[in-house]
Amino acid sequence: MYRQKGSPVYLFSIVLVAVIGGLLFGYDTAVISGAEKGLQAFFKGASDFNYTDGLHGFTSSSALIGCIIGAFISGILASNLGRKKTLFVAGVLFLLSALGSYFPEFLFFQKGVATKGLLVAFNCYRILGGVGVGLASALCPMYIAEVAPASKKGKLVSWNQFAIIFGQLVVYFVNYLIIRSHANDPAVVEWTNAVGWRVMFLSEAVPAGLFALLILLVPETPRFLVLNHRDDEALTVLSNINGEAKAREIISEIKDTAVEKKENILAYGLMVVFIGCMLSVFQQVIGINAVLYFAPRIFESMGVSNNMLFTVIMGVINISFTLVAVFTVEKIGRKPLLITGSLGMALGAFGVALSNVVNLPAFIPVLSIMIYSACFMFSWGPICWVYIAELFPNTIRSEATAIAVAFQWIFNFIVSSTFVPMYNWSHFFAYALYGVICLIAALFVWKLVPETKGKTLEDMTGFWKKYLV
Numbered sequence: 137m138y139r140q141k142g143s144p145v146y147l148f149s150i151v152l153v154a155v156i157g158g159l160l161f162g163y164d165t166a167v168i169s170g171a172e173k174g175l176q177a178f179f180k181g182a183s184d185f186n187y188t189d190g191l192h193g194f195t196s197s198s199a200l201i202g203c204i205i206g207a208f209i210s211g212i213l214a215s216n217l218g219r220k221k222t223l224f225v226a227g228v229l230f231l232l233s234a235l236g237s238y239f240p241e242f243l244f245f246q247k248g249v250a251t252k253g254l255l256v257a258f259n260c261y262r263i264l265g266g267v268g269v270g271l272a273s274a275l276c277p278m279y280i281a282e283v284a285p286a287s288k289k290g291k292l293v294s295w296n297q298f299a300i301i302f303g304q305l306v307v308y309f310v311n312y313l314i315i316r317s318h319a320n321d322p323a324v325v326e327w328t329n330a331v332g333w334r335v336m337f338l339s340e341a342v343p344a345g346l347f348a349l350l351i352l353l354v355p356e357t358p359r360f361l362v363l364n365h366r367d368d369e370a371l372t373v374l375s376n377i378n379g380e381a382k383a384r385e386i387i388s389e390i391k392d393t394a395v396e397k398k399e400n401i402l403a404y405g406l407m408v409v410f411i412g413c414m415l416s417v418f419q420q421v422i423g424i425n426a427v428l429y430f431a432p433r434i435f436e437s438m439g440v441s442n443n444m445l446f447t448v449i450m451g452v453i454n455i456s457f458t459l460v461a462v463f464t465v466e467k468i469g470r471k472p473l474l475i476t477g478s479l480g481m482a483l484g485a486f487g488v489a490l491s492n493v494v495n496l497p498a499f500i501p502v503l504s505i506m507i508y509s510a511c512f513m514f515s516w517g518p519i520c521w522v523y524i525a526e527l528f529p530n531t532i533r534s535e536a537t538a539i540a541v542a543f544q545w546i547f548n549f550i551v552s553s554t555f556v557p558m559y560n561w562s563h564f565f566a567y568a569l570y571g572v573i574c575l576i577a578a579l580f581v582w583k584l585v586p587e588t589k590g591k592t593l594e595d596m597t598g599f600w601k602k603y604l605v
Contacts, residue, residue, distance in 0.1 A: 138371060138372065138375035138380040138383065139375045139376050139379060139380065140375075140379055140380055140381075141379045142285075142375070142376065142377045142378040142379045142382070143376055143377070146376045146377060147283070147284070147285075147288075147376075147377050149354075150283060150354040150355065151280055151283070151284070151292050151295065153347070153350045153351060153353070153354050154223070154276050154279045154280050154296070154351075154354070155276065155280070155295050155296050155298075155299040156299070156343060156346065156347045156350065157223055157226060157227070157272040157275070157276040157296075157299075157347060157351075158272065158276050158295075158296040158297070158298075158299035158300045158303065159299040159300070159302060159303035159306070159343060160226075160227075160230050160268070160269075160272060160303060160340070160343055160344060160347055161269050161272045161273055161276070161299075161300050161303065162299065162300035162301060162302065162303025162304040162305075162306075162307070163303040163304070163306060163307045163340055163343060164199065164230060164233070164265050164266075164268065164269050164340060165199065165203075165269060165304070166303070166304040166307045166308065167307045167311070167336055167337060167339075167340055168196050168197075168199070168262075169307075169308070169311070170307070170308070170310075170311025170312070170314075170315070170333075170336050171311070171332075171333040171336040171337060172192070172196045172333075173328075173333075174328040174329045174330075174332050174333030174336075175192075175195065175196075175333045176192050177328075177329035178250055178329050178330065178333065179191075179192070179195075179250045179255055180250075181250050182250035182251055182252065182255070183250075183251075184251055184252050185251075185252045185255075187250075187255070191255070194259070195255065195258070195259055195262070197549070197552065197553075198259045198262045198263055198266070199262045199263060199265055199266035199269065200266060200545060200548065200549045200552075201263050201266060202262070202263035202264060202265060202266020202267040202268070202269065202270060203266040203267070203269045203270040203273070203545040203548070204266075204270065204542055204545045204546055204549070205263075205266070205267050205270060206226075206229075206266060206267035206268060206269060206270020206271040206272075206273075206274075207270040207271075207273065207274055207538060207541040207542035207544070207545050208270070208538060208539075208542045209267075209270075209271075209538070210222065210270060210271050210274035210275055210534075210537070210538045210541065211274075211534040211535040211536075211537060211538030211539070212534075212535075212538070213225065213271070214274070214275060214278065214360075214534040214537075214538070215534040215535065218356050218357075218360050218364075219275055219278060219279045219282065219356060219357045219360055220279075220351060220354060220355070220356045220357070222271055222275050223271070223272065223275050223276070223279065223347075223351045224348060224351045224352060225268075225271065226267075226268040226269075226271035226272045226275065227268070227344060227345075227347040227348030227351055228268075228348055229264055229265060229267050229268030229271070230265060230268040230269075230272075230340065230343075230344035230347065230348075231341055231344040231345050231348055232261070232264055232265075233261050233262065233264045233265025233266075233268060233337075233340070233344075234265070234337055234338060234339075234340035234341040234344055235338070235341055236257075236258075236260075236261030236264065237258060237261045237262060237265070237334075237337035237338075238334045238335070238337045238338035238341075239334070240254055240257040240258040240261055241254060241257075244257065245257065248330065265340075270541070270542075270545060273541050273544070273545075274537050274538055274541040276296050277293050277296050277521045277522070277524060277525035278357075278525055278533065278534070278537055279357055280292050280293050280295075280296060280525065281293055281522075281525035281526050281593065282357035282358065282359040282360070282593065283355075283357050283358065283373070283377060284377075285377065285378060286590060286591060286592040286593075286595075287466065287590065288466065289522070289525070289526055289593075290465035290466050290470065290519075290522045290526075290588075290589065291462055291463070291465055291466050293518070293521055293522045293525050293526070294458070294461045294462040294465050294518040294519070294521075294522060295462060296518075296521055297458055297461070297513075297517050297518035297521055298455065298458045298459065298462060298518070301451075301454050301455050301458050301513070301517070302455060303343075304451070305451045305452075305454075305455060307336075307339070307340075308451065310336070310339050311336050314332055314335050314336055314339070315328060315332060355369075355372075355373045356369070356373070357373075358370035358371075358373045358374045358386070358387070358390070359390055359530055359533075359593065361373070362387060362390040362391060363390075363530065363531070367387060367391075370387055370390075371383055371384065371387055374386050374387065386592075386594075389592065389594040390530065390594060401532050401535045401536060401539070403529075403531065403532055404529055404532065404597070404600040404601065405600065407584075407600070408527065408528060408529070408532075408536070408600045409536055409539065409540075411527065411584055411585055411586075412523070412524060412527050412528060412536055412537075412539075412540040413539060413540050413543045414580060414584075415520050415523050415524065415527075415540070415585065416520065416524065416540045416541065416543040416544040416547070417543055417544075417547050418516070418520075418573070418576075418577040418580065419516045419517075419520040419544060420544055420547035420548050420550075420551050421547055421550075421551060421573050422478070422481055422512070422516060422570055422573050422574050422577055423485070423551060423555070423566075423567075423569075423570035423573070424481075424508075424509070424512045424516070424517070425548055425551055425552055449506075450505075450506060450509055453506055453509065453510050453513075454509055454510070454513045454517075455513075456510075456513075457510040457511075457513035457514045458513045458514065458517060458518060460513075460514040461473060461513070461514040461515070461517070461518040461519060462518070464514075465518070465519065465522065465589075466589065466590075469587050469589040470519050470522060470523060470585075470587060470588055470589055471581055471582070471585060471587045473514060473515045473519050474515050474516065474519050474520075474577075474578075474581045474585070475578045475581050475582055476511075476515065477511045477512060477514055477515020477516055477519075478511075478515065478516070478574045478575070478577045478578035478581065479511075479574070479575075479578055480507060480508075480510075480511030480515075481507075481508050481511045481512055481515075481516075481570075481571075481574040482571045482572075482574035482575050482578070483504075483507060483508075483511075483571075484504045484505060484506075484507035484508025484509075484511060485504075485508055485567045485568070485570045485571035485574060486504075486567070486568065486571040487500060487501065487503070487504030487507070487508075488501045488504045488505055488508070488563075488567040489563070489564045489565075489566075489567035489568040489571060490564075491504065492562075492563040492564040492567070493564050516577075522588075523585070523588065524537055524540050524541065525537070526588050526591070526593060526596065527586075527588065527596065528596065529593075529596050529597040529600055530593055530594065530597065531597075533593075586599065
């Protein structure tokens, strides 16, 4: 009845489905980069209101509101619906957002006529997609961590970060191909302003629909099943992954922690929640999204003529160094990667800052920004998600993960919205500040963050119980 030996193919297939959620995370957050100019031109043609730069800034980032909402409610949904059903909800929201952003006039507005009401409808669809991003950002790493063997957790969760970066790179190329498809059209600008931006949003419907369908085929996580007294189902899933003997051992460990369940999120003390949230905060306040979101602007300020080319090069570097984490996280460990990455980012940030007060060759700040980004990609990018997925004990994981991920999106918004005015005020101050924060992040990890390499999710229960003594 139960498989005696685990199947690597089975584990690979269900993790592959989960990381499509990570790809959609990256796709949805980056699709606006190609669509925003056409979108701005479209709504500037409205007759019943003035589409200001402020409104455009809000419209371009409105999905972040949904991300914060999705992250906050992810714990409630994951605990009550389960990990699998919550990911299905995220897939449906991605799909509805893609279709709605493509055709926000649906039912209520005249097609192609920009109005205030249509702008509200469009932003509602983008916020809906943001809720999907918030859910996926919390649940995809959690799902992978709860099905993966302890010896492979870090590596498999790191693939989720690779999928996020890959999703961003994919949408850059998709947007490019959409524009290129009308490159020989004399009215290409008019087509982009009227239709092109819509097609860019619609393109997300393909991976979103695929994800929503495929997630129905994967099992619920064994941790959730045991916590809800569905031991036979959990044993089947674990047997398929680990073999029956190991599966029974894991279920026994899960049940040992499940009987200690408490409703209060501080059941294991404040420290575990504090460390999880601060890992999320540091992932954002070291400034990486300021670089990723505004890379063309930064390269242009450095005197780089073909700034989009360098942006693409940086994207390729980002993917390459994410793979460094994937293949070393189980050998080197989580803490060494985070500390090394923090110090490398500090070096890159200070290099950029120094180039703004000292006359250095142009390649110095460009190289520094590449080092800064690359060091993030093998450290804080994937490893923060690994920690969030495996740091918390079973019985508080859903709620604690939701809070930690919500902190990520809140500080993502803060960093993204403050970078441009701070950067315009002083290039030196902006990067010197990020460099100092990187050093503080390294100290935080060194002093407070535990190493979780090789530990099961159940081991973390015993670890944090020590803080209650």
